[in-house]
Amino acid sequence: MIILNNEKIDSRSGPAKSINLLKSKVLKNKNHIYCFFGKKTFYFDLIINSKKKTKNIFSILKLFFFSKKIFINGIFSFVFCVIPLVICFFLRKIIIISPRGQIAPETLIKKKYVKHLYFYFLYLIQKYSSSKIFWLVTSLREKNFLQYFINYSKLDITIIDNLNDLTIKKIKPIQKKKNSLKLIFLI
16 A cells, blocks of 8 residues: 655654554554655655665656555545545545645635545546545544535545554652642642
8 A cells, every 4th residue: 555645754753743643553564655745856765674775756657556545545635635646536546535624714814726626536537536544634623514515425435543543651669758738839
């Protein structure tokens, strides 16, 4: 499976962070390919078997053609959303799309008409593509907005919360001293 992220690999934003957590905590299988935006235009960072490589757009297109499953993280990207979905329109693939909070009325403040074109494109792909398309949303609110904006009755939507960075903190035993008292007040 190729996993596409519309962010740089070292970004601390929500989509990049969730993909990095997904990679480290859930998908420990090394058969997945992770693709992030690179530092140069038309070059992308790939993580294959825990090794980072920089590839050009043609290598990425080749991966789109030969991957059976594509996970798209974010919907407002020409390279990481439109191109794979156009390829999937002609070839039968399994597509998982996770908008990651990009489907809400408040996201339409900037570039409103361009984003409406993306929604119309997603509607056409959903309706006429032979590929199987699954949607992963983070809340019931996002699911309702997805159904409203795409306006297609046969959407396969699953609600999954974002992953949190789970670190286990060990609590040190309390060192007690005779004739001393330490108090903490929580207000």
